[in-house]
Each structure stands twice: as C-alpha cells, then as structure tokens.
Amino acid sequence: MPDDNNATTTVDRGIRWDMETQLAASLPGLSDTDLTDLAARVGEELQVRVGTALSSGLTSQQLDEFAQLLDRGDDCQRNDWLETHRPAYRAAVATVRADLVAEVVRTVTAANPAAAHGDRVFARLLPTSIELAEAHFDSHGLKYTRHDAGLRVLFAGGDDDETATVVWVDVAGRPGDTFTLTGAALDVNFAHEDHDRLCAFAADWNKRTWNPKAVVVTDDDGRCKVMGEVALCIGPRVARTQVDVALSRALGSIFALLAEARRTFTGAESDTESTLTDSGGSVVGV
Structure with a gap:
C-alpha cells in the first residue's frame, strides 16, 4: 500500500x-x-x-x-x-x-x-514469536516487561481512582502458532461470598461473546477476581500487520469484559470501557 x-x-x-x-x-x-x-x-x-x-x-x-x-x-x-x-x-x-x-x-x-472478500497480500510473512508482540507494543508506546518467555503489559489507571489493568502475553501451541492474552484489573477483587454471582456473570458472558472468555479465580485468602483470556491461533508464520490487528482487537475485548464486570458488581464506570461488536464473523473489542 x-x-x-x-x-x-x-x-x-x-x-x-x-x-x-x-x-x-x-x-x-x-x-x-x-x-x-x-x-x-x-x-x-x-x-x-x-x-x-x-x-x-x-x-x-x-x-x-x-x-x-x-x-x-x-x-x-x-x-x-x-x-x-x-x-x-x-x-x-x-x-x-x-x-x-x-x-x-x-x-x-x-x-x-x-x-x-479478496486476496490482499499484507506483507512478508515472519515466524510467529513473542518479538512480534513486542514490536506491536513498541509501536504504540506501551510499556511492558519480559516474564519467562512472555510479556507483562501494564495499562495505567485513569481519573476517579480508575484501576490499572495488567495483561500477560505468551506464545503457545506445539509449533508456537498461538498468542495467548490473559488480563485482569489489578486492584479489583471480590469477596468469597460473591463467588457464585461472579461465576454466573462469567457463564452469561461466555454464552454471549466469543472472545475473551471470562474466568473467575480465587486466591489463598478467598478473594475472587474476574480475568479475561484470549487465544489467537494465527499460524506458524504471520504478517506483522496481522499481529497488530489481532492484538488490538484482543486487548479491546479484554477491556470490555473487565469494564462490564466492574460496572456490574461495583457500579463504577471505566475509562477503558468498551462494547463488543460482531464484525465479519468474529467478535472484536471496540
């Protein structure tokens, strides 16, 4: 182009x-x-x-x-x-x-x-790797740290005591052909008594949406947290532009989940609030 x-x-x-x-x-x-x-x-x-x-x-x-x-x-x-x-x-x-x-x-x-519909050629295909995810975040000026073979990306909170969001990005799959993203609001935890309600929320979300999948986890102190998980199976070789689009959509969908969970259970709005839109047969975060 x-x-x-x-x-x-x-x-x-x-x-x-x-x-x-x-x-x-x-x-x-x-x-x-x-x-x-x-x-x-x-x-x-x-x-x-x-x-x-x-x-x-x-x-x-x-x-x-x-x-x-x-x-x-x-x-x-x-x-x-x-x-x-x-x-x-x-x-x-x-x-x-x-x-x-x-x-x-x-x-x-x-x-x-x-x-x-068409057969547009995006760009030269590159081996799928965590370095492609690094290039994506570098291009958007986002700060991240390496953890083992993956990345930890922190999205700072905004006004009105808005919580920060952390997203872990890894490459998975036997041939290393899948990006996985797991996101959570750092300081948003729920009491153990909310566990059943949170699970019901996650089940409803997962019925309504394709990505991300909502997961409820409980720590050793009994506190519960809603997390979003996305798996992007994009093949062993991929164009950089395709990685950019896929990661942007995945992040947007995780923000949407966390915003809805926060709004549902605390009544708080979010600067990163978004909705889910069905586009071209796939659900993308917007």
Missing part, C-alpha cells in the same frame, strides 16, 4: 498507515487506491473522536494547556502531559480506534458486500 511522504505530517502518515492495515484486514476487496482514500478520511475522524475522548473530564485550564502543547508540536511534552493527566490515554485511544474501524467496516460492507 502506498505511503505518500509528502502528505500532511509524520503523525498523520502514521495514523493513516495504521488505519490502512486495520481496514485492509476486514476489507480485502478494496483496491489500494480506495483503501488509502478511506483510511485518510477515517484517520481524520479518528483524530476528532480521540480529541473528544481525551478532553472528557478535563478542566478548562487543562484543555488550554493541552491545546498549547498541540500548537507547539512537541510530541514528547504532549505525551508527558497525557501521562500525568490522562494516564490511561493509550488504552482509551485503542478503544476509540477499534470502535471506529468496526463502524466503518459495517458501513462499507453493507453498501458493498464485495469489499469483505
């Missing part, structure tokens, strides 16, 4: 390219020209929606400060400011992006069903 180096800014090119790879996964029947044009228009809408999501809950003074940083064009200062005032902004952006992509895919396929 072409990348016009003369178009807009580096940030805009990056947004457009990332959007192209995500749209290409669900709309392989579009030509490169149509895909690039669509990605550019969706990228503009993404910036508007991200701005709305990130500005929600900020004071007028904070909005003025952020607007000045945007005018300066200093990405480092902007990211530092977001880390301080909107620490969960990366998860929020991922949710907004996935939501918008799913919406666009539904709209395009409704108007042109042929767009959902």
Whole structure:
C-alpha cells in the first residue's frame, strides 16, 4: 500500500498507515487506491473522536494547556502531559480506534458486500514469536516487561481512582502458532461470598461473546477476581500487520469484559470501557 511522504505530517502518515492495515484486514476487496482514500478520511475522524475522548473530564485550564502543547508540536511534552493527566490515554485511544474501524467496516460492507472478500497480500510473512508482540507494543508506546518467555503489559489507571489493568502475553501451541492474552484489573477483587454471582456473570458472558472468555479465580485468602483470556491461533508464520490487528482487537475485548464486570458488581464506570461488536464473523473489542 502506498505511503505518500509528502502528505500532511509524520503523525498523520502514521495514523493513516495504521488505519490502512486495520481496514485492509476486514476489507480485502478494496483496491489500494480506495483503501488509502478511506483510511485518510477515517484517520481524520479518528483524530476528532480521540480529541473528544481525551478532553472528557478535563478542566478548562487543562484543555488550554493541552491545546498549547498541540500548537507547539512537541510530541514528547504532549505525551508527558497525557501521562500525568490522562494516564490511561493509550488504552482509551485503542478503544476509540477499534470502535471506529468496526463502524466503518459495517458501513462499507453493507453498501458493498464485495469489499469483505479478496486476496490482499499484507506483507512478508515472519515466524510467529513473542518479538512480534513486542514490536506491536513498541509501536504504540506501551510499556511492558519480559516474564519467562512472555510479556507483562501494564495499562495505567485513569481519573476517579480508575484501576490499572495488567495483561500477560505468551506464545503457545506445539509449533508456537498461538498468542495467548490473559488480563485482569489489578486492584479489583471480590469477596468469597460473591463467588457464585461472579461465576454466573462469567457463564452469561461466555454464552454471549466469543472472545475473551471470562474466568473467575480465587486466591489463598478467598478473594475472587474476574480475568479475561484470549487465544489467537494465527499460524506458524504471520504478517506483522496481522499481529497488530489481532492484538488490538484482543486487548479491546479484554477491556470490555473487565469494564462490564466492574460496572456490574461495583457500579463504577471505566475509562477503558468498551462494547463488543460482531464484525465479519468474529467478535472484536471496540
């Protein structure tokens, strides 16, 4: 897919390219020209929606400060400011992006069903490995640590005492062809007396959704926790763009589960709250 180096800014090119790879996964029947044009228009809408999501809950003074940083064009200062005032902004952006992509895919396929079918070649195939997951998180500026042969990714909490979310990513399967993701809200625990209600919630969730699967675990002190598990069997060789799309969708679906569990049992809302949308035969987090 072409990348016009003369178009807009580096940030805009990056947004457009990332959007192209995500749209290409669900709309392989579009030509490169149509895909690039669509990605550019969706990228503009993404910036508007991200701005709305990130500005929600900020004071007028904070909005003025952020607007000045945007005018300066200093990405480092902007990211530092977001880390301080909107620490969960990366998860929020991922949710907004996935939501918008799913919406666009539904709209395009409704108007042109042929767009959902095609033989698009994404990129050179690479051996499936945890290093591909590392590259994904590096590209989004997400912090992670290695644990054994996998990764531990921490999504910081947001305003209003929002809890942090931790996701463990591993490569499984005999030929190493499956990414597994297991996520949990770090500080959200439930009493042992809630165990049966939590199991009923998990059973209902698992009937309604494809991914992630809800699991209830109990620690040695009797405290219960809801966790989300996703298994992505993508084969022994895979394109980097396919990994990006698959991991983004898996993370979005885990955020959706944890948000619903928190809302159901505590009445609290979540900055990373999302819903599940059926798109192209698979359930994706948006």
